[in-house]
Amino acid sequence: xxxxxGGEKQTVxxxxxxxxxxxxxxxxxxxxxxDPITARRVRRFLKDYxxxxxxxxxxxxx
Numbered sequence: 001x002x003x004x005x006g007g008e009k010q011t012v013x014x015x016x017x018x019x020x021x022x023x024x025x026x027x028x029x030x031x032x033x034x035d036p037i038t039a040r041r042v043r044r045f046l047k048d049y050x051x052x053x054x055x056x057x058x059x060x061x062x
Contacts, residue, residue, distance in 0.1 A: 006033035014042060018049060 004012065010033045017025050030046065031039035 007035055007038055010034055011038065011042065014046075021053070 010030070014027065014030045017027060027046070031042050034042060
């Protein structure tokens with residue numbers, strides 16, 4: 001069994017949420033528990049993903 005940190009678990013949760021290209025995906029605090037570098041990477045990935053998939057609603061991450 002692999003033990004993941006809180007940030008690693010959060011990253012897996014975000015990636016699982018978009019893995020199968022859902023029509024709608026609600027992400028509540030996707031950068032919670034992430035260190036600053038990983039949080040920036042996740043936010044950048046989500047912005048690029050939204051741009052690539054032609055999503056028209058991307059809310060700011062607080």
